[in-house]
Amino acid sequence: MQEVTPDRNDPTPDEFGNGVLDDTGAVDTTGIDIVGGATARVEVALPPSYDDDDLADDDVVLDDRAPLDDPAPRGDWASLGDRAPLDDRAPLDDDAIVTADIVEASGPAAELVTEDAGRSAAGTRETAVGVAAPVATRASVAVPADDAHERVRPRTSEITLQSRRLGDFEVSRESADLLTADRLLDPTHVVRPEPEGAWRHLVYTLSGRRLNLGDSKRARARKELDRRISAPLSGGARFVPVLSRKGGVGKTTVTTLLGMALADAREDRVIAIDANPDRGTLAERIGRTSGKTVRDLARSHTQVHGFNDISQIVARDHTRLDVIASDADPHVSEAFSDVDYQEVAEVAAHFYSLVLTDTGTGIVHSVMSATLDRADALVVVAGLSIDEARLASETLTWLETNGFADLVRRAIVVLNTARPGAALVRADELDAHFRSRVRAVVRVPYDPHIASGSVISFRDLQPETREAARELAAVVVEGLRAQAAA
Structure with a gap:
């Protein structure tokens, strides 16, 4: 040692x-x-x-x-x-x-x-x-x-350390998303918008803007309809063809009214394609033209790189509805095939949320087949006569027997009144018949502004006609949302 x-x-x-x-x-x-x-x-x-x-x-x-x-x-x-x-x-x-x-x-x-x-x-x-x-x-x-x-x-004795978030130690700490208007604003000091309605607005004015009775029943119904039409749609573009096997029942008119009601209330883009191979008149109903047709878009679809390129081909009305016209020459329009429609539809789906298609009367045409393959909802137009109603019902039967039974169950039938005066058939019976086969039935009343065959101005329509067009738009959007949620 x-x-x-x-x-x-x-x-x-x-x-x-x-x-x-x-x-x-x-x-x-x-x-x-x-x-x-x-x-x-x-x-x-x-x-x-x-x-x-x-x-x-x-x-x-x-x-x-x-x-x-x-x-x-x-x-x-x-x-x-x-x-x-x-x-x-x-x-x-x-x-x-x-x-x-x-x-x-x-x-x-x-x-x-x-x-x-x-x-x-x-x-x-x-x-x-x-x-x-x-x-x-x-x-x-x-x-x-x-x-x-x-x-x-x-x-x-051991000390165990645990990793915790800051909120676990500070229970009373709040995040910024809790500072909502409902929580912070005093209801007694919140300025409500001016009420809509003649006598309600008069009371509001005479009281020095102190007594606000709210909107009238009609104003509340209009705002509720706006909310239904403008409801958001998730996913890609939705295709809604409008078809009829008989000419003269108002198929192009219904396409125009539906497109204007959607474009007027929604924030996204809506386009209507005139895919009638027999010289369609959709562009004439909005009174504006770009000089280009679906043939031009099908020919130059590979050169469309932005919305500015397609805006030079489409025509837009005052409701922000874009329309692609069909060929004016019947001999050229016959060459418009299902391949051409697919090319036009691909471009439209890239820039628009809702794509309406005004089809021709030939249900076995190749363009009709391409249109139905892309359809997310279907609008069938029927007139208030026996032959027109029968053709519409037979159209539903043909679709059911050719693989589109699910599309028929989700379809909407529009009973369009194209002639003035009382109809010879009972509209209630037609309504009950089609409701047994499709999801909804919407009636469009006679409007002299439409019957003239000239340009349709959505603001100049009779209130009943405009209300019917907006109801049709709301039913279409609700059907598309229900399909996406299923």
Whole structure:
């Protein structure tokens, strides 16, 4: 055994590599005993300036070590400096077993006890390190010969740290989305819009804008209809063809009214395509033309890269409805095929949310087949006569027997009154018949503004006609939304 006395100030480290204190002015005693070359006894006395009470409150933490799952690199314990913390040590040997005991000191300067079991035949080594203080820690490290090892948790109480969001600690903290108008604005000071209605607006004016009775029943119904028409549609473009097997029942007129009602109330884009191969008149009903037709769009569809390109081909009316006219020459229009329609439809679907198609009377035409393949909803126009009603019903039967039964169940039949005066057939019976086959039936009254055959101005229509067109638009949108939700 070799002792190192406190007065030794040899700057050369001893042969065992132990650190030597250069200055012992603040240390009462320091001793290092080497027993058998395998056991070390270290006595460290803290400076007298440290109070026992202060040290008694300090916690000894042994959990700052390398995880047992990841073997630590081999190495020996680092030399203890002046008041070196127990956790500032060198890495342990591979697969080390760590145990820790807390023992009470028996005196003001507790002695560090080191037990040496010697080096066993299996190669197991135990080392203990301690600090002389009112609370001493005894730790041992054992390295087994084989790979099997068991983890022994420290007997000291462990502190578990959890990762939590800020809201978990500050329950009363609110986010900015809670600052809504309903919460912050005082209802007694909120300025309501001026009421609609003659006498309601008069009361509001005479009371100095203090007495607001709200909108009239008609105004509330109009705003509710606006809400139904302008309801958002998710997904891509929706195609709604308007068809009839008999000419002269108002198919083009219904297409125009439906397009104007949709474009007037909605914020997205609506377009109507005249796909009638027999010289359609859709563009003539809005009174504006660009000089281009569906043939021009089908020919240059690969050159359309933006909305400015297609806006040079379509014509737009005052309701923001865009229309693509058909060819004026019947000989050229016959060449308009299903392939041409598909090319035009691809361009329209890229720039518009709702695409209406004014079809021809030939239901077996190739353009009709391409139109029905893309249809999301269907509008069938019927006149108020026996032959017109029968043709419309037979059209539904043909669609059902040719693979479009689901489209028929979701279809809308429009009973269009094209002639003035009382109808010869009972409209209620027609209404009941078609309701048994389709989703909804809408009646459009006779309007002299439409019957003249000239340009249709949506604002100049009779209120009943305009209301019917808006009801048709609302039913179409509701059907498309129900289909998307299914």
